[in-house]
Amino acid sequence: MRLRRAMLETKATGQVEIYGLMAEFDTPESLLAAAERARQAGYREMDAYTPLPIEGLAEAIGFRRTLIEKIVFTAGLLGATGGFMLCWWMTVVAYPHIVAGRPLNSWPAYIPITFESMVLVSCIVAVIGMLMLNGLPQPYHPVFNVKEFERASRDRFFLCIEARDPRFHTEATREFLESLKPLEVMEVES
Amino acid sequence: MADERDDSALMDTAVDPGPDKVIGSGFDMGSATDKIAGVVYRPLLKTPKQMFIGFAVAFALVNLFLVAVTFLFYKGVGVWGIVIPIAWGFAIVNFVWWIGIGHAGTLISAILLLLKQDWRTSINRFSEAMTLFAVACAGMFPILHLGRPWLAYWLLPYPNQMWLWPQPRSPLIWDVFAVSTYATVSFIFWFTGLIPDFATMRDKRPNTLAGRIYGMLAMGWRGSARHWARYQKTYLLLAGLSTPLVVSVHSVVSFDFSVAILPGWHTTIFPPYFVAGAIYSGFAMVLSLAIPVRRWYHLEDLITMRHIEAMSKVMLGTGLIVAYGYAMEAFMAWYSVGTYERYAFYNRIFPQPGTYWWTYWLLILSNILIPQLLWSKRVRLNVLAVFAISIVVNIGMWLERFVIVVTSLTRDFVPSSWGMYYPTFWDWATYFGTIGVFLSLMFLFIRGIPAISIFETREVLHHEVAPSHVGD
Known part of the structure; x- marks a missing residue:
């Protein structure tokens, strides 16, 4: 559904709908610090992607308890x-x-x-x-549109601030993510 | 594609870091991932030739099994050596042996997880698979032994036109519930552990057939922090639930014997002694499989001497509990002053022509005496010695079940109902056939699924770099 809507909108406006902005880190510690900074900056709709469970990361992105x-x-x-x-x-x-x-x-x-x-x-x-x-099985998810994301199951650590966050702004959020000193900041197509 | 380079340089060398380290030096998350995934993604013809030979032998035994089972279904259980009073014979000996072997897998994955043992990683996946296949072999025997195996579903409680229900006061029905729960939970535990690794396999070879299959199995796993949080909680809950389950399954199996009044079976020591024996034989089987595989695939830096030594120690410890069980059986035979109990015991141990006394002493030799060599660190660090001892223990544990099942049944209360049991070719064919089924499944598993947990290996590496995380 989402994919089709995105395709229609792309056709209509000539622009790609953005799911969010993603920053790539090479250590769990830098990702953890970045997630905490993003939360302090007021972002709520975000997620971190890691190849192994990281202690404290779920709390850092504002995930409190599981059912x-x-x-x-x-x-x-x-x-x-x-x-x-x-x-x-x-x-x-x-x-x-x-x-x-x-x-x-x-x-x-x-x-x-x-x-x-x-x-x-x-x-x-x-x-x-x-x-x-967890919403699995899920055949499609926008984060997989990012080429670099295939290392999220290997040795890289990603933070994605989603476009549905009220504070999300393509330029400002990109600047914010750049300030966290990631390896790279990427746009995630919806 | 994350890596297009050839991993073969990485694959063909490995240095064992010795008995203090759970992982070799020089690994980072990327290279550890490549190495473990590389075992599966090796081109078929670069599979170690021992794997081909091993699989050929195992597959030949599978065919023997199929012939044996076909003949059994055609003729009936009379093709086996079972007679009255020894109606249980090899089928139940093998059932208990296989299910016991299965126990190490759950012990390693569940109990050692709760005890935070770092050497559990890199053997847990492997031994969970072993559990699954061993339970599959175990489950076949009671059904083959039914005589009318096509009516096996009568064991389950379901509404039927005869309005008959199974008897839930009987340990045999407890067994149906225990073994089927055990098989299901082992599968769930194994599969849950595999989900993140399937995602790794998917991402290593996207847009290939293998990558797509792994992708479907990974179900869209993307390593989200929220997902990991729920995943870890679930994994811990599964471990917590499996821990009493392991203990219950072999206790229930022991009730099959100890609830009966037969001398030699009717003993309260059975549940703990069966559980210890199960773990004993299970660790022996893990060692018998892991030692050759780590050599063939050059995995000495992932399955290190630390793992082998730790497993040897568990084997030694559980072996001593088993020895205590044997001693208690002897003590109770004397202390109870029960005529039949004493006779059953004398019949086991004293050499008389036409009895199975020698199986008892072989069992003492292989389960109690030979494994005492493991007290020596030099023996524990000698891979060949540990391998040999593990094989001896596997045989010994099979003999233990033979002594319990067959020797006790040959001599019950009334001499007029005594008898002897002699296995036929078909008994052996079915037994070795299931060994073939088990080994074939293991070979296919090692070839097709990451045999070492990749994400847990990353965790080990992460904790090594940042030791402050350990123990919190």
Whole structure:
């Protein structure tokens, strides 16, 4: 959708719509410092791209907390309840069957299945939840339009200030990014 | 394209930095990425020739497996040596052996992650794959052993017109849940770890078929800081969930035995001793695979003596727990004053014609005596010695399961129901066949997927440069 709209607008105005401006750094430390500076300068709509997780970087770009723990906790609770209720229902309701004089609801014997269901459901939900919160799978993203970006999965570190930020201004933001002493500043086509 | 130069110079040399370093000197993030990705992106004909030979042997065994299974399906389980009372035979011995081998993978990737062990990186991906393939081999045996394997789905609780449900008080049904959960979670853990590396593979060769396939698997991963934050939290949660899972799976497997009243099975030491044994055999298998592969691909600077020594120590430690388990079995046989329990134990250890006593002593030799050599640092630093010991332990752990399953079943309470078990050609063919399946999958994995976690190697390098990050 976005791509088509961008193409139409390009046709109409002869100009390329900008997703944002991207600065390339060669160390994690310089990227971290740059992200903090950008936040102090009032930019909010930005993201940093790195080939490895960097401690403190998410906080520096203003990302506070993830929902994932809560989602996984809920999933675990549901999985455990479901596993236990499955055993209980099979042995008490659906197919009551007295074995060695034990009560129908012989709950200690249900614990292994309860535990395994808890782990199974929470692990599946953890990964699917993480991918969904991250918006993956995502076949197209503008940052990949930048040629240099293929080193974001190798040994380079990128900061992208997005055009939707209210303080974004092509010239002023470019100047700001240049002042952070990156290797290069690039335009990201939408 | 990030690199069009030939990586072969980088590929053909490697210096082991010794037992103190987890990574060789002279690596930066770029060159480490190139080296690990280069193992996969090598031209097919430049694959080390040992890989071709190894794969040929393994693939021949796969074919043997297919023949054995076809014959089994055609004739029924009678082609195996199983008789009453030894109805379990090789199928269950192999099941327990394989699932035990799988345990090292999750231990390395989950428990060592939580314990912040730096030597976990560079072997975790590899051993997770090993887990996955070992569990696949393990899972086949109970199904092949069913007699009517096409009815395997009856083990699962699902609404059916007979309104019959599985019995959730039985350890055999716990096993269905434990093993299938374990297989699924191992796959999820492995795949999640691979996502950033698939992105690396995609970016190294854009616009090629391989690059596109990796691109689809990477699902558009772009290394955003927000994504990493959620990713790391998820990875930690998966590790936290997998840690009790590893312990539970082999405990449940041990319940298959210990919940029964058969002398030699009905023992409370089984769960911890099975878990320790599983980790023991799993580390042995990681060493048996990692030592040749690191040599063939010249990865001595990524899988260093530090890794090999640390794994040897884990092997030694878990081996001692296993030894304690054997000692406790002997002690309880004496202390319980149970006639049947004592007899089962005597039958295991005292030489009598027509019994399996020698398997017990072979097992003591290979699981307890020989691995004690690992107390010596000189042995731990000798790659060939460690490799030999790891093979011995693999055999020993198989013998342990043989002793537990077969020896106990041959002599139960009433002498009129005693019997002997002799494996047939088809027993061996199925067993070696699964080894072939396992090795073939490992060879294909090493060729097609980065066998060492690239982004975690970058983290190791980052922490080496900035040591202040370590431990926070």
